[in-house]
Amino acid sequence: MFLEQIKEKMVKVGAAIILIALVVWFVFPLFWMFLCSFKSPQQMYSLPPIFFFKPTLANYSEMIFRRDIFHFFFNSLICAGISTIIALTLGSLGGYALARARIPRKQDIAFWMITTRMAPIAVVLLPFFLIFLSLRILYTLTALVIVYTSFNLPFATWLLWGFFEGTPLEIEEAALCDGCSKFGVFRKIALPLITPGLVTTAILCFMFAWNDFMFASVFTTRQTMTLPVIASNYMAAKRAIPWGQVTATGSFVFIPILLGGILIRRYFITGLTLGAIK
Numbered sequence: 454m455f456l457e458q459i460k461e462k463m464v465k466v467g468a469a470i471i472l473i474a475l476v477v478w479f480v481f482p483l484f485w486m487f488l489c490s491f492k493s494p495q496q497m498y499s500l501p502p503i504f505f506f507k508p509t510l511a512n513y514s515e516m517i518f519r520r521d522i523f524h525f526f527f528n529s530l531i532c533a534g535i536s537t538i539i540a541l542t543l544g545s546l547g548g549y550a551l552a553r554a555r556i557p558r559k560q561d562i563a564f565w566m567i568t569t570r571m572a573p574i575a576v577v578l579l580p581f582f583l584i585f586l587s588l589r590i591l592y593t594l595t596a597l598v599i600v601y602t603s604f605n606l607p608f609a610t611w612l613l614w615g616f617f618e619g620t621p622l623e624i625e626e627a628a629l630c631d632g633c634s635k636f637g638v639f640r641k642i643a644l645p646l647i648t649p650g651l652v653t654t655a656i657l658c659f660m661f662a663w664n665d666f667m668f669a670s671v672f673t674t675r676q677t678m679t680l681p682v683i684a685s686n687y688m689a690a691k692r693a694i695p696w697g698q699v700t701a702t703g704s705f706v707f708i709p710i711l712l713g714g715i716l717i718r719r720y721f722i723t724g725l726t727l728g729a730i731k
Contacts, residue, residue: 489696516698525682528594529679544608545613547613574668616650663709666685
């Protein structure tokens with residue numbers, strides 16, 4: 454009995470050590486990036502690295518007042534926000550139709566939709582490029598919104614289909630018996646029941662568009678670039694890389710996602726535990 458207790462404690466301690474190591478492995482690079490954004494060039498290259506120093510806002514001042522970082526911030530926000538709203542709106546309608554309508558071979562249809570999301574980005578770059586060129590919207594934010602929506606919509610439809618199937622059908626049938634229309638049932642009953650699923654889907658779609666680099670680097674110019682592209686441009690400098698500005702830009706990319714995740718973490722966790730992945 455005593456040996457079993459020791460073995461159980463050792464397993465718990467080992468699991469805790471592994472979890473702490475994983476947290477440090479994933480969190481420390483972000484922490485170091487944020488820390489370096491407040492360093493001067495001398496502090497940045499000091500050996501050994503310093504953790505306690507007098508912070509400076511010079512890097513953020515450079516990005517805000519001279520590099521117009523908010524222009525690229527709003528480019529990212531517009532593209533990610535609009536594409537997420539469109540994907541969530543159409544995806545909720547499609548997912549509800551798959552869950553409730555009698556559609557022949559809908560399992561195959563849903564599988565086909567999610568496979569379009571799995572297509573390698575490099576494969577679809579040229580077709581999208583030719584389409585946008587013919588429509589004369591190449592190098593515009595509209596092109597990015599279309600690309601992000603094209604990738605997010607199948608994923609949102611497939612994910613929300615699972616959330617809708619997990620809700621009780623009896624509540625909707627009772628609303629129909631009380632005289633509610635089918636669209637009224639969808640809007641007033643079904644959507645509120647899967648609120649955590651909607652939030653989870655919105656977060657995942659927004660993160661894909663917000664963090665995208667490949668599409669944004671091909672389909673944008675200087676005026677329509679997004680934050681990830683701007684950060685990479687600084688790293689491609691012919692002279693010394695301005696690491697202070699790079700880390701400050703990285704903070705602009707990361708902090709909104711972090712704050713948004715903290716604010717809606719309750720819905721996100723609930724959505725992940727609803728069993729939407731089929």
